[in-house]
Amino acid sequence: MNFFNSGLFWFIEGIFACLVVIGLKIWMEDRGIPMPFWKWLLFGLWVLFFGFTIAFIGTNIGENEAAAAVKGGILFGLISVILGVGLWRLLLIRPKTK
Amino acid sequence: MKSLKLNIGKKLDRRQFLKASGLASAALGSAGLGFFGYEAGKDPESYSGWENFEGANQTFNRKRKSVDQPTYEKVGSATRPDARTEVIFQRRSLFMRQWKDESGLEGMDDYLQEYYRNKPEDLELDLYSMKELMPKLMADSRKYRDKFLLANAWSNAMGAVSPRPINEPPEKSDFPSQRRFGGPTEPAKMKSPELTSKLIKKVAHALGSTLVGIAKLNPDWVYLYPMRGRGFEPNEPIEVPKHWQYAIAVGTPMSWDPMYANPNYGTSNDAYSRSRIIAFRLASFIKQLGYAARPHTPGTSYDLMVPPILVDAGLGEQGRPSIVITPELGNNFRPAIITTNLPLKPDKPIDFGVQRFCKTCKICAENCPSGAISFGDKVEVRGYLRYQVDTAKCLNFWNSTLGSMGCRLCVAVCPYTRKANWLHKAALKVSVNDPTGIADWALTGLQKRFYPGPDPQKYYMPSLGGENASYRKPPWWLRAEDFIES
Numbered sequence: 411m412n413f414f415n416s417g418l419f420w421f422i423e424g425i426f427a428c429l430v431v432i433g434l435k436i437w438m439e440d441r442g443i444p445m446p447f448w449k450w451l452l453f454g455l456w457v458l459f460f461g462f463t464i465a466f467i468g469t470n471i472g473e474n475e476a477a478a479a480v481k482g483g484i485l486f487g488l489i490s491v492i493l494g495v496g497l498w499r500l501l502l503i504r505p506k507t508k
Numbered sequence: 509m510k511s512l513k514l515n516i517g518k519k520l521d522r523r524q525f526l527k528a529s530g531l532a533s534a535a536l537g538s539a540g541l542g543f544f545g546y547e548a549g550k551d552p553e554s555y556s557g558w559e560n561f562e563g564a565n566q567t568f569n570r571k572r573k574s575v576d577q578p579t580y581e582k583v584g585s586a587t588r589p590d591a592r593t594e595v596i597f598q599r600r601s602l603f604m605r606q607w608k609d610e611s612g613l614e615g616m617d618d619y620l621q622e623y624y625r626n627k628p629e630d631l632e633l634d635l636y637s638m639k640e641l642m643p644k645l646m647a648d649s650r651k652y653r654d655k656f657l658l659a660n661a662w663s664n665a666m667g668a669v670s671p672r673p674i675n676e677p678p679e680k681s682d683f684p685s686q687r688r689f690g691g692p693t694e695p696a697k698m699k700s701p702e703l704t705s706k707l708i709k710k711v712a713h714a715l716g717s718t719l720v721g722i723a724k725l726n727p728d729w730v731y732l733y734p735m736r737g738r739g740f741e742p743n744e745p746i747e748v749p750k751h752w753q754y755a756i757a758v759g760t761p762m763s764w765d766p767m768y769a770n771p772n773y774g775t776s777n778d779a780y781s782r783s784r785i786i787a788f789r790l791a792s793f794i795k796q797l798g799y800a801a802r803p804h805t806p807g808t809s810y811d812l813m814v815p816p817i818l819v820d821a822g823l824g825e826q827g828r829p830s831i832v833i834t835p836e837l838g839n840n841f842r843p844a845i846i847t848t849n850l851p852l853k854p855d856k857p858i859d860f861g862v863q864r865f866c867k868t869c870k871i872c873a874e875n876c877p878s879g880a881i882s883f884g885d886k887v888e889v890r891g892y893l894r895y896q897v898d899t900a901k902c903l904n905f906w907n908s909t910l911g912s913m914g915c916r917l918c919v920a921v922c923p924y925t926r927k928a929n930w931l932h933k934a935a936l937k938v939s940v941n942d943p944t945g946i947a948d949w950a951l952t953g954l955q956k957r958f959y960p961g962p963d964p965q966k967y968y969m970p971s972l973g974g975e976n977a978s979y980r981k982p983p984w985w986l987r988a989e990d991f992i993e994s
Contacts, residue, residue, distance in 0.1 A: 412547055412551075414540070414543045414544040414546075414547040414548075415544070415547055415548065415551060419540065419544065422540070423537055423540055423541070425533070426533035426534070426536055426537035426540070427533070427537060429526070429529045429530050429532075429533035430530045430533045430534045430537065431530070432526050432529075432530060433526050433527045433528070433529055433530015433531060433533070433534075434530055436523050436526050436527050436530075437527050437530070440523065440527075460538070461537075461538070461541050464538050464541040464542045464545065465541045465542065465544055465545035465548075465930070465931070466545065466931060467542065467545065468541070468542040468543060468544065468545025468546040468547075468548075468549065469545035469546065469548050469549040469929060469930070469931045470545075470549060470931075470958075471545075471546055471549060472545065472546040472547060472548060472549020472550035472551070473549040473550065473927060473929075474549075474550075474980070474981070475549075475958070475959060477958065477959070477960070478958035478959055481957060481958050482954075482958055
């Protein structure tokens, strides 16, 4: 059992996740952009997919499957970037003011 | 310096600080996931190995996928196999001993003559092996011996310990003997078959078995000829001993890194040896309880067909390469069977989607250099539908490589044979629980594109036009060139 397979690692990851959420919330508040639940949901799903992409690359490097790491990294990375850009534009939508 | 401090102090108010922390956490968290993945990928605990004792690796929840009928299909009247001709190792061995150029088929035993008359293509393949393949294998082996010295040494080391072969008939060798075992000759009164099954599984796991399951023995799986202790060529078909009522199936995986470097660096001997010893020990345990037990063990000390028994015992399903695929180990394992009259509660077969998966996947067939694995549908074999494997072609490929005994590429490339880390466990979970088949289609596509192997023709030895290739690089401790001067 090493650190990255331990409960402590996931505890620290959880703290990071909380800080990301708090940071994003404040950033949005400062700009007057509302964050309804669906935006948080989409953001959470994107984070999961992005996290999967990073872990996929790492796992395949660990397995000595460099080709899978590169191909998977390009495929899932590209999807992450496209979805991320789309999501960012959605997150920045402000309510229309008269 | 002072103004810088003041600026920082001014910028980093509470809200600014939290925003910066969020950004830093995103970066650190992402990096952490990358390291997590890396460690998960190289973690030896994900090697699906027998080293995790006492059942820790039999993780699949079989109850959720248990079915009343096994996933093979009976379509005609069943006949028991004649292992002398249908088991390639036995037939090839008989052929080598009996074939004489001057007399041809006429000089062979009647049952062999009949077999070859019905299957002339097998005669051609057996002749090719004897006359062309073996001389080339000998020549190439001499030439490239040093390259595979460590792989062969490892294989031989794993096969070096073997229990005494069984040469007595079942009614004698299977039963406990006061003199030989010192235990009771009267069977112990077991409280219930359920409890006994639980006990036997625990003992099998404690003996080092990664997988264990129990089936009621179907007589269709017992060889018509021969049987250890009953002679090789009896006049009449051999009756199934009455005390062979249950079959306990045990299995251990082949070591991961050599297996992944098949065909030239892997060996079956490691799992053969472990499963063999476990089976003999478990048989001894049962005999000590006063019941009959006979181990049927790899490589060739069987009196029955093993794969359908593994299916009956709920360990897995028979796939396209004809061997059994399990949820935990894929087909990277070698089994042994213990037949017994110890009253047990059989397990139910399982259906975790292998039939559907193998119908479309065909990665094993695409990567099989000899073409032994069929691309087609199942065919009727002795009354049951199954994928047909051309065992003569398969064995001829074994003798077309210079590594240690055999090929096992169908094991290495199978999408079910993957390390037990989060990635492949998740893929298995998705595949098993998707009733539409879309996940299977997607996973097979990713497997073919992400994890390709060399051109299958490169696996052959050089005199047959190959390059002595292996599916993946051999582990450092089997690379002879790094340790031995040429």
